Amino acid sequence: MAEAYQKEFFNVSFPAEYVAHVEINRPEKMNAFKEVMWLNLSAIFRQLSHDPSVRAVILTGAGDRAFTAGLDVTAASESGPLSSSDVAHQDTARKANAVRRHILEFQSCITDIEKCEKPVIAVLHGISFGLALDMCLACDIRISTTTTKFSVKEVDIGIAADIGTLSRLPHSVGNLSWVKDIAYSARIFGSDEALQHGLVSSVYQDKKEAVGKALELASLIASKSPVAVLGTKEIINYSRDRPISEGLNYTAVWNAAMLQTEDVKGAMLSGLKKTTPKFSKL
Amino acid sequence: MAEAYQKEFFNVSFPAEYVAHVEINRPEKMNAFKEVMWLNLSAIFRQLSHDPSVRAVILTGAGDRAFTAGLDVTAASESGPLSSSDVAHQDTARKANAVRRHILEFQSCITDIEKCEKPVIAVLHGISFGLALDMCLACDIRISTTTTKFSVKEVDIGIAADIGTLSRLPHSVGNLSWVKDIAYSARIFGSDEALQHGLVSSVYQDKKEAVGKALELASLIASKSPVAVLGTKEIINYSRDRPISEGLNYTAVWNAAMLQTEDVKGAMLSGLKKTTPKFSKL
Amino acid sequence: MAEAYQKEFFNVSFPAEYVAHVEINRPEKMNAFKEVMWLNLSAIFRQLSHDPSVRAVILTGAGDRAFTAGLDVTAASESGPLSSSDVAHQDTARKANAVRRHILEFQSCITDIEKCEKPVIAVLHGISFGLALDMCLACDIRISTTTTKFSVKEVDIGIAADIGTLSRLPHSVGNLSWVKDIAYSARIFGSDEALQHGLVSSVYQDKKEAVGKALELASLIASKSPVAVLGTKEIINYSRDRPISEGLNYTAVWNAAMLQTEDVKGAMLSGLKKTTPKFSKL
């Protein structure tokens, strides 16, 4: 199965039943991203979204040093809207439209993680700068290690972060003062702050332990009814963005179909019998 | 007065001036809910909302073991949309509409706690599973004990929680990663996590102490101007769901009438005189 | 330059390059606010917003005792909508409209802090009651000291806080239960709670240290590209109030122009050369 997922700069494996593991694989460059990488990332997550053999996903970075150091600045300076060689558009407005198209496409690739119908757990270790935050904020669950170094790095290259960090942070973390502190200053912070203010939900000793724990959690989630987990992700994300009355109504319409699943009967029966329910593929 | 509130499976008492105490009373079943109970709960809170003798409410569960174990699964399997005996609607669409109506009505009963014009303080002790979260998230203030056991239990019976938990959690708690961790895994967690991530605002040694503290807080709130407290609840709930500019404008319209209250003069005078102001009934 | 900013009850100074320091200066009244003060505050922040020599602002209160004790109740009881001498409008509806206009204007003055294009850091020390919260919640970053005393004081004078606290708190802090606890009870709390629940992002020993740290942070921010920081503030505030998809689209349109700045090239070059970039004025 892994073969179907072969894409440059990524390893995709299936370490447990119904669990996929996506590894960013460019460790010699601290997993820094260039364009082909976000296109590949998107393709992988769009495929995982509809793959009936997958019920939970973990996302990690290869190597000891970094989840990802963020955008590959050297590559970005050679092509794309940040490169000085981009002379195709001399007119400010035309260039602006080209930049806008580029950002929308880049954002869309990262948002494919959020749109993936299955929960995604990010394990952040080592250097986790810039795009690392854009990406992990599009994941569902964030865990890290005692030595992770985080930074909303973009202002250091003259940019307001535009691939999702600034939009998702205020809805993911409960201390707006801290959100602005780290976003305006680009300062490096550790897992203690990340946990205290709500950016991650647990911290482990090192990458090995963290990946192990992520795998455990993914396996636990994968053992549940995929119908129930799909609905839970959809409704939380919908409700996060809207008034509570809207969330409630959407839930009722969603569950109008979903409560008719066989999984409910199976799960209730297993609960009474103290057996482990088996759920068919989604 | 308590008589007017007599409803099966609930005790309503008035332990202090202007304070009502609603106790879920089905301890032999760990306060598990069946349909009559949410209908009664709704009736009680709709009445409390307009009762001029009430300015604050506490909500607790009878017995030592549980605030509530959630939905009474046995009862649910016998009638209602989760029961296999529900053969009234053979057509998927017609059944879906029946399920939707059922969920909307159930949600509406729990939302009556949120709509109650008076602050409601939930004391969560022991088992607090499933519907316990739906209910306490519709309350204003949540406190718990060192031994409370929480779980967003619904995925364990094949369901995306549909009575409010998934809509209210992301607006009540500041760590979205943790919200998804507990919602996808249905794992049991304690008051330490609940406090750390913002689900409860204080934790006490045991139920007795917690109820005592809830009563103290309710009495304190009940000593304030009921006009001011009503407006505070209304505006926070309105603003939670909307952009800040919307919240500000609504506040101005709300207070256009409410600032004309005699309570302001009374409170300011008492402030100067160092006396305790008395406010007339709402 | 400070001269241009001379306004009664305020000191404005420029303690570091590109950093402005606004001090509320009515220490003999614990910096309590009367109407002229919020008008002056607004004028100062509107000017700072467009001042090319300013890239970050700190806001503090003069004296040892208070950031501000809030509204000057004595002054408020003599004129304005809370005063008993306000007999201009005998008709409830006409008076309501006058009150509404007054609140909207007052809110608008405080919101000018939020609208200021530059980051604003509030240092809360000593008594920080009522309007102190309305104001600091319109700032970007909040820091305090070990002895700060906070209170959402308004219910104590019969009022639902109407200058922004109730609208901004639920979007700034990640524990809604705690938000309602402090808002309904008007109880005094300290920096430990404020930090735990996310109202402030750091706490220092005393005012001197806190102001020093605020100045450091302001200087750090002021050393960054002002284009990038402006965009970061604009996008976080926009996104805080809206669904994530809206935030993403707005970001793309915003950066369509802003990525064309020379600052990006300067910053990237400096990054490669390990030099400190210099950015031209905004």
Place this chain on the structure above:
Amino acid sequence: MAEAYQKEFFNVSFPAEYVAHVEINRPEKMNAFKEVMWLNLSAIFRQLSHDPSVRAVILTGAGDRAFTAGLDVTAASESGPLSSSDVAHQDTARKANAVRRHILEFQSCITDIEKCEKPVIAVLHGISFGLALDMCLACDIRISTTTTKFSVKEVDIGIAADIGTLSRLPHSVGNLSWVKDIAYSARIFGSDEALQHGLVSSVYQDKKEAVGKALELASLIASKSPVAVLGTKEIINYSRDRPISEGLNYTAVWNAAMLQTEDVKGAMLSGLKKTTPKFSKL
């Protein structure tokens, strides 16, 4: 069946298969409304909403002179928030809250027409003032006669219309200039203007013809799949209030269940066979 619907001041009949006819029946007072009437109206429409024998509803006024002259001003001046005898609340704020509760309840009764799961066709004849507009705007389809006299009458009694007209008009009619013209001036206008600017969708010679045409249209609608018509009403109303992207997503979730109905197969088969499909009850 009509018996179950017996309520004072209303006649409910069933003139055709699956079609209900609700007649406001107080012709001696030009069908003017007092409190018991909107309570009864609400009860009737809540019952119709879930009645499987009903698929379309027409709403008319008894007598030759009026659909309804609106609020019964004499009754209103004797009790309720407009009456001078309402001295229960001497404090402006407390009275304001009582008024607010009253309006919300009144609005809720009229909105029950909009919430009715079945299409409602209003036939406006003769005097159609004030509440006539609030009510017909909560209906789905509005038709009138050549002699109907319309007026948004409320400003003539010193009130901004508060039972729905001002909220629904701008979403029902495509000429905002005309909306404000009629709402500010309370002037009387006829069916020609109402049709030209989009308040009604057809005009007939007299009441008899109009009621006949309404019955024809109701019968036509009642011959369609009730699942399809329910969804059509729900999605149009949902979409009217929201961005198009929201409407599209909601439609997909709604139809996820509803497309599984047997009605589709039945209708498609009938289409091929040129027979009239029969749909089971909703």
Place this chain on the structure above:
Amino acid sequence: MAEAYQKEFFNVSFPAEYVAHVEINRPEKMNAFKEVMWLNLSAIFRQLSHDPSVRAVILTGAGDRAFTAGLDVTAASESGPLSSSDVAHQDTARKANAVRRHILEFQSCITDIEKCEKPVIAVLHGISFGLALDMCLACDIRISTTTTKFSVKEVDIGIAADIGTLSRLPHSVGNLSWVKDIAYSARIFGSDEALQHGLVSSVYQDKKEAVGKALELASLIASKSPVAVLGTKEIINYSRDRPISEGLNYTAVWNAAMLQTEDVKGAMLSGLKKTTPKFSKL
């Protein structure tokens, strides 16, 4: 009184009780606008908004030829963001921010017409291009003459109209296909189309008749309760921008104070007595 309103390029008169007439007065340039004019327009409408002697306003253009030909392109090419002499900002991003500030300020001036608490009736005659539409769409009621020439002119100078036309048109007119036809093509159209598709609500023979009719309508509105008319404008504008449930709730809060007005009693009494009610100033 007119003196208080004296501003260059405008005549303000008071042709009837409680009615103000604002005339754009630069007929030699077809009432084309330069910066001082929108600043003055804004100042006039902010003053009218709170002026107790004014209950309705009409807005017209001086001379026979034009309501206004729109932006004074010659002036715009000499200073401001469209001028080539604007070399202050060489950096694209810094220039973009200057342009943004300029547009926001310009928009804000025109929006002051919409924010004016009193109804505003625009009489469009002759050339009504570009800014003519931005302005009249911020008015409440639009009337025109048989010879008015309309055009959304901006694309003809390379601009997407940015002072309100494109935002207000889709909420003011009920034919979105027509809105886009006129906005993309900048073609000139007449009052027949404007009336047919809902841009104006009535058309008169010539300017004289139209102004006379506007004055009649303004006088009629001014004879109503100013409390009722204020609320009607506020609620329609609020509701136009929001879901109906939001509009209904806002109405209830608004009227909680406003129904307590003496105007209701006065109006109801006058209704019974068949006398003309007199309302005190707002």
Place this chain on the structure above:
Amino acid sequence: MAEAYQKEFFNVSFPAEYVAHVEINRPEKMNAFKEVMWLNLSAIFRQLSHDPSVRAVILTGAGDRAFTAGLDVTAASESGPLSSSDVAHQDTARKANAVRRHILEFQSCITDIEKCEKPVIAVLHGISFGLALDMCLACDIRISTTTTKFSVKEVDIGIAADIGTLSRLPHSVGNLSWVKDIAYSARIFGSDEALQHGLVSSVYQDKKEAVGKALELASLIASKSPVAVLGTKEIINYSRDRPISEGLNYTAVWNAAMLQTEDVKGAMLSGLKKTTPKFSKL
């Protein structure tokens, strides 16, 4: 160039400078749609969106009889969610999710017309049923002929229309009563009604004349600054879905870049010189 656009069931030609003509080409089946067709339609419009040689598009149906008869019901009954052979998902919930995915993908294809950066003009002739409305409502401008037959046909096959009609109609047409009349009854109506109520903006004698007029309009639009037209489309669509204040702010940010275009200078100069401006490609 047309070659790049070759897709089965479509003809794409370029009848005038900067104008593309997309023709649905399955006349032997009255241009009824099967899955490959909406996928191809989407591919064509995504390409047109970024094609610098295209500034306006017209969309027509081949043959004399129909723009399109809508969904190819025979094909739909053989595969896809409406087919009885779809037994892949036996579980209601799993089938519901498959249906949801299918609808979202289908909607997304049609929405690609709306997302196309260039204006799209639909010419509706002959039979224009079901999907004809979904599609033309995603276009910018709709014109028709005296013999066009329209129908929101979906309820006739047991479905609430789910590809956009029900979401877009209430925002495109100014008579909500008429919208519901046609949507609930599926009745066939003509261009007279379509024009009267705002579904189309002009009607011509026959298809030939209508296509000619569409080409004229497209050529006119294509002669304008593509920067200005792009912004006009983007801002109208954005504003249609949001409050006016949101639309205004977005406009200011959008034009911050776009006003810096050379097109403004070119257009203004041409205006003065009475020459025809030439704009470079977008």
